[in-house]
Amino acid sequence: MAVKAALPEGTKVPCHVGVIMDGNGRWAKKRGLPRKFGHREGAKTFREITRHAKRLGISYITYYAFSTENWKRPQDEVNAIMELFEKYLDEVRDFIEENIRVRFIGDRSKLSENLQRKMASVEEDSKDFDSMTLVLAINYGGRDEIAHSCRALAEKVRRGELEPDDISTELIEQNLYTEEIPPVDLVIRPSGEQRLSNFMIWQAAYAEFYYTNILWPDFKGSDLEAAVLDYSERNRRFGGI
Numbered sequence: 001m002a003v004k005a006a007l008p009e010g011t012k013v014p015c016h017v018g019v020i021m022d023g024n025g026r027w028a029k030k031r032g033l034p035r036k037f038g039h040r041e042g043a044k045t046f047r048e049i050t051r052h053a054k055r056l057g058i059s060y061i062t063y064y065a066f067s068t069e070n071w072k073r074p075q076d077e078v079n080a081i082m083e084l085f086e087k088y089l090d091e092v093r094d095f096i097e098e099n100i101r102v103r104f105i106g107d108r109s110k111l112s113e114n115l116q117r118k119m120a121s122v123e124e125d126s127k128d129f130d131s132m133t134l135v136l137a138i139n140y141g142g143r144d145e146i147a148h149s150c151r152a153l154a155e156k157v158r159r160g161e162l163e164p165d166d167i168s169t170e171l172i173e174q175n176l177y178t179e180e181i182p183p184v185d186l187v188i189r190p191s192g193e194q195r196l197s198n199f200m201i202w203q204a205a206y207a208e209f210y211y212t213n214i215l216w217p218d219f220k221g222s223d224l225e226a227a228v229l230d231y232s233e234r235n236r237r238f239g240g241i
């Protein structure tokens, strides 16, 4: 059954929302369950919140699913997260039916070939859809992304296609994984932590932040609405007055 999205008239809905899906491990621990159960519940929340974001009129939603630092976790947990990606990449096809474009950001080369193949095919099959863009950050790190952009530009300089003096913020931006994806307007971090943790450090330069103590598996559509309403009240000045 379709849930009607209810936001007061005049609410300023952010164009691009970034979500740090935090608190899965603690959610499981509180219930005496292994951490991977928390990730499983977190993946269900991801599905619900994506649909709700579309109903609210959010154009881009980016989830921090796996960072370049998350490989340090126990192998068993890393495997469980990778299995969830595989499962959800199949399910992400349901999003395609809802006209949602799917994109991935991050260094794919360290992911399994099967996962890389599925990612490429979901991107290809959804590339013309325009109701919303869902971005999944997998093996993603903001610093790593900036280094990736610098390498691409350095290569152009080496080939004589670019002068060092012509390197601008726009050129760096065009060579980030996000390419044509607009900057982030609102970053939501549940679970009580108040840090960016290397998530879209370039794109979030002027983002508003919303923190809540709710753990990600417990995060509901109404919590997304609360974040959007809070954002709507903010006075964004982008360095001006």
Ligand code: FPP
Pocket (backbone or CB within 6 Å): 021, 022, 023, 024, 025, 026, 027, 039, 040, 042, 043, 046, 063, 064, 065, 066, 067, 070, 081, 084, 085, 088, 136, 191
């Ligand atoms: C952070 O919580 C969460 C992660 C590192 C993994 C997020 C992955 C998923 C929700 C799996 C599926 C995702 C998709 C897109 C299908 P934490 O483990 O750091 O929690 P803690 O701080 O309570 O330990």
